[in-house]
Amino acid sequence: MSVQIVPLSAEHVEGAVALQRLCFPPPFPEELLWKVEHLHRHHELFPDGQFVAVLGSEVLASASMARIAEERWQAHASWDETVGGPFMTHFDPEGSTLYGMDISVAPSARGQGLGRRLYEARFDALARLGCRRFGTACRVPDYASWAASTGGTVQDYVAAVARAEAIDRTLTPLLRVGLDLIAVLEEYMDDSESGNAAALLERTP
Numbered sequence: 693m694s695v696q697i698v699p700l701s702a703e704h705v706e707g708a709v710a711l712q713r714l715c716f717p718p719p720f721p722e723e724l725l726w727k728v729e730h731l732h733r734h735h736e737l738f739p740d741g742q743f744v745a746v747l748g749s750e751v752l753a754s755a756s757m758a759r760i761a762e763e764r765w766q767a768h769a770s771w772d773e774t775v776g777g778p779f780m781t782h783f784d785p786e787g788s789t790l791y792g793m794d795i796s797v798a799p800s801a802r803g804q805g806l807g808r809r810l811y812e813a814r815f816d817a818l819a820r821l822g823c824r825r826f827g828t829a830c831r832v833p834d835y836a837s838w839a840a841s842t843g844g845t846v847q848d849y850v851a852a853v854a855r856a857e858a859i860d861r862t863l864t865p866l867l868r869v870g871l872d873l874i875a876v877l878e879e880y881m882d883d884s885e886s887g888n889a890a891a892l893l894e895r896t897p
């Protein structure tokens with residue numbers, strides 16, 4: 693049996709929710725984790741944008757996308773304002789931008805290419821749906837420990853990761869799979885490890 697990347701369906705939702713706790717342990721705020729009702733709503737609104745990696749019936753990884761209007765992408769506002777919160781109330785079926793809301797690979801399955809395979813599924817969707825870009829705002833969870841030893845700003849840190857002079861457990865893989873760094877968003881979400889900031893990333897077809 694091998695790991696398959698498949699569209700999310702109702703049978704995967706419980707497993708994908710359980711994965712959230714493993715992937716975003718404290719101090720990440722628990723209230724920001726997906727609940728069952730959120731994933732059912734994503735599936736209902738945008739089935740083409742939700743993927744999981746499964747080994748038989750076990751969910752090893754998941755990736756959720758929204759589709760948002762050009763103005764929302766250009767505004768580069770907070771996570772909440774961009775996607776409209778966990779129920780994705782700013783979903784726009786004609787929107788120009790596929791927006792990565794979350795990607796989660798089980799800790800025991802990391803470093804085996806599942807993140808890359810989920811990104812390939814996202815990029816295939818980008819081509820198939822004819823959107824202008826894929827975009828996302830990426831956590832930088834190793835910033836806090838880097839800042840404690842260097843005193844540098846989050847802007848300095850992201851630049852260092854982009855130059856491969858520092859390694860971030862989340863931003864480094866996302867740059868490796870082919871996303872381009874555009875900017876650093878300060879006060880993006882409540883995320884103390886990342887200094888509440890995120891790296892804005894893009895991929896165009």
Ligand SMILES: CC(C)(COP(=O)(O)OP(=O)(O)OC[C@H]1O[C@@H](n2cnc3c(N)ncnc32)[C@H](O)[C@@H]1OP(=O)(O)O)[C@@H](O)C(=O)NCCC(=O)NCCS
Binds near residue numbers: 808809829
């Ligand atoms: C970030 C994450 C999705 C990566 O998934 P993954 O399946 O481990 O990634 P892959 O195995 O596909 O690796 C992709 C590339 O990144 C590299 N990479 C992966 N983890 C790395 C790490 N910790 N440090 C440096 N490079 C790393 C791999 O070597 C690979 O590069 P290569 O193909 O050029 O060799 C995963 O670590 C995760 O779920 N993290 C917790 C949740 C999270 O923070 N999600 C993102 C929210 S913005």
